Amino acid sequence: MKGILKLAYKLLVNDKAKFTALLVGIAFASFSMIFISAMFVGVLRHSSSTVINIGATMWVMDPAVQTPANSIGIPDYVLDAVRSTQGVAYAVPLYTGTALVKLADGTYQATSVIGLDDTSLFGRPEMVNGKITDIYAENGFFVVQDADYSKLGSPHVGSEFQLNDHRCVIVGTAKVAMSSLFGLPTLYTTYERAIQYIPNPRYTVSYVLVEPKSPSDIPKIKQQVAALGYLALTKDEFMQRSITFYIFQTGMGTNLLIMTVITFFVGLSISGQTFYTFILENLERFGALKALGTKDGELVGMILFQATFTALTGYGLGVGLCTLFIYLAKLRLPSYFATITYTNLLLALVMVLIIDAVSSYAGVRRVLRIEPFEIFRG
């Protein structure tokens, strides 16, 4: 079979125009499918950036909260109640909100503000410049050096600006694992200073961050928090809740599905049509091979090999092209969200193999129907 497959390979790749058209079709389809799903995954991952950056094991919140960006204030007694819950090692408050910063040139910039527990500074970012204890200095804020950092005029230690008409001094710069979804620069300060500077409704605790004594305590903590009328989720559960919201309640999931289906059919029509034309143009050759003594099974093997070789090569090109494109985009736009995951790659591979199977099926049917007698008739 090895020699026959080599024959099939040469018949395929030596027809350069057709082979190129086939590769372009498959590469386009896999590029588009991976790219669309990578953008979607990027958006979903960044929607949970706060959860990832803070890193708490459990989050207590109002049951109506769907995403980390849309917190609902919790009364202080919930914090006390959680702290006295069996199985809780410690629990601290977290403030998340937005504020308007007036820059030195007089322009305003919306900013995300995170207020860390004054005592423990739990969830603090990794420092780049300055000391973590400088956050206690008068009007002290840390700024995160991420893709949105320049929107605050790239401040350094000692820079000053106004935040909701309060003086704000940068006492350090920090970095986090992931920038926010909405393109806002991020400031860190203490919880008390955050609720003092930013106008708030009646309840000021956005989330209670909980560290259980052991993983086995998590179900009990959840139960007791539920008895209070609130919701306790692990980090992964909170991220999944956010992903579910974006997929099923914003239309993003439907759009992704539609785009993927369109891409699949475009890829199928380009590759399927080209491969079928390739088979039709070589029908006489397949007929000659049949007359010379090639068995039907061997002809089917040749066609499947040609289709699969094209599909996998095109898929590889699509993956490479997509990776290159995202890499170049991230060089230019550091906050670019697209993320390729193994699931993206697997999904695209399955789609490409379906295209391959459909294209082969049509070709195989046609080739099996050839009568070598036609070859004698000329």
Add this chain to the structure above:
Amino acid sequence: MPRTAIDASGLQKWFGEEDARTLALRGVDLHADFGEMIYIVGPSGSGKTTLLSVLSGILRPNSGHVLADGTDIWTLDSNHLAEFRLHKLGFVFQDFHLFPRLNTAENVAIPLILRKVPWDTAIQEAIHYLDIVGLKGRADLPPMKLSGGEQQRVAIARAMIGKPDILIMDEPTASLDGDTGHVIVKFVRENILDANRCIVVVTHDSRIYEFASRILKMEDGRITGTQERAA
């Protein structure tokens, strides 16, 4: 005593159904021995190509038998029939049916590749056969770069490389000018026909009759006459 290469009897073949039925073969009997070069001649539509297809295991007859080198080929299933064609028969098609995407040596090597001979060995053997048919140094060229006569020689080399017992040639001179056709068939007669090989040729071309051992005349689906030749 010559050995029997082909013994066909009572061959009938029709196309279409009921009222639209066309009879292509009307009870043909044919005998050929090894060492013979048999010509089947006759006007267009007389059934020559149909007979050739039935004899070579490509077109199933509606009735009759074909014994080729002792094997009743139409009792074989499709896989064994393909095996039989691969190992016992060599084909030279009217339009050559060379593969334009393969070079000349690869074209010639196809029967060996189908027999699972290693690629490099098959190519070496193909180069040797190209040498035999007078195409030394043309192995790497695509067939389309060769003249009609050279392409026919490539087709002959491809048919011969598997050392078939029976060589089937369909209108071997149809795509060639008169002189080239004459040279090619003379080459086949002098270099390929031997006591262990039978060659069956379908042709219209009376200029090559001189090379036949026997000429069978076909008309309207029947063999209407046989002419023994001294050649």
